[in-house]
Amino acid sequence: MPDGFPTPSILNRLDLKTLRLFAAICEEGTLNGAARRAAIAPSAVSKRLAELEGVLGCTLLTREPRGMRPTPAGETLLHHTRRMLASAEQISLELAEHARGVRGFVRVLANLSAIVQFLPEDLQAFLAVQPGIRVDLEERPSGGVVAGVEEGVADLGLCAGGTDARSLRSYPYRRDRLVLVMPADHPLARREAVAFVETLAHDHVGMHRESSIYMTLRDEARRLGQPLRLRIHVPSFDAICRMAQAGMGLGVVPAHVHALLGPQMHLVAVPLTDAWSYRSLSLVVRPGALPPAAGLLLEHLRTGP
Structure with missing residues (x-):
């Protein structure tokens, strides 16, 4: 084992209680704050921290006038500790669900387009025939969906079709089309269709900066100069x-x-004529065999309408 890397025996000496205390020190900024959170004496927290630094062979926290701050090594440990604690909590929750008869869990990451347009009905239909499976759904931008599935945060993801799937397997899911929405008195509201270039003389409301729709509009405007x-x-x-x-x-x-939303707000929809306004959504999964419940959901989504 190269110098500076924890050996397996060192890793075996780490425990969740100590890691939870370390995260509390980082978040509270003081030993006293972490001690109050854990309902133990500050001296016990200090002893645990010293033992942890001794096991890992590096300084994890530095004292500053306004409290304690993680060192670079401490930041690395904090990142992994938070993931470990979240996983441990999820294990506890899922095992409790299994004890109540749940047959499996599927973790899904999806972009907003998939969640709003298609997943409600698709998941309803899936759970009607697989009532013993629980689905944990989280919204992320398309790039975050791919990253999360690669990292093992989720079993499968749904993202914009043009997203780089990197190491993941990708399958077609659905298609949609982008339209302009506006009040009925807007100058473009009576048009049957509009090219994006014609809209650049008007103000826009945009999605957040990481959304695939916003990035498409931004890049297209730049291309048009x-x-x-x-x-x-x-x-x-x-x-x-x-x-x-x-x-x-x-x-x-x-x-x-x-x-879904426009008629009740009295909004007019005018289709865009640009080729990129016709979009696809993709399913992404890691290579290899999926857990049984995730495999069932993937098959359901792939064979849907």
Whole structure:
């Protein structure tokens, strides 16, 4: 084993209680704060920290006037500790569910387009025939979906079709089309369809900076050599529609989102004519065999409408 790396025997001496105390020190900034959180004496926390640094052979925290701060080694340990503690908590929850008759869990990461447009009905249909399976769904931007599945945070992911799947296997899921949403009195509202370049003379409301829709609009505006007149970033499709309703600017959303939200807000949808407005969504999974429950869900999503 190279110098400076913990040997397996050292790793075997780490325990969750000590790691939880270490995370508490980092988050509270003091030994006393960590001691209050753990309901033990500060001297016991100090002893645990000294033992942990002794086991790992490096300094994990430095004292500063405003409290304790992790060293670079401490930051590395804190990153992995948080993941370990989250996994341990998830193990406890899932085993408790198994004791109540649950037959399996599937962890899913998905972008907002998939969650809003297609997953509610798809998951409802899946769970109707597989009532013993629990699905844990989390929203992330498409790049974060790929990264999370690669890291093992989730069993499968749903992302924009143009996303680099890196080491993952990718399967087609659904297709959608982007439209402009606006109040009925907007200058473009009476058009049957509009090219994106024509919208650049008007204000826009955009999704958050990591969303695939925002990055597409930004890159296309740059390609056209014109600025994207973005008045505000918002975190969700309903927020885009609400801002468009208030006259803050044009919104770009999938057509199905307008069908769900637009009519009650009295918003008009005008299709974009650009080729990139026709989009695909993809399923991504790690290579190799999936857990049985995840395999069932993947098959269900791949054979859906």
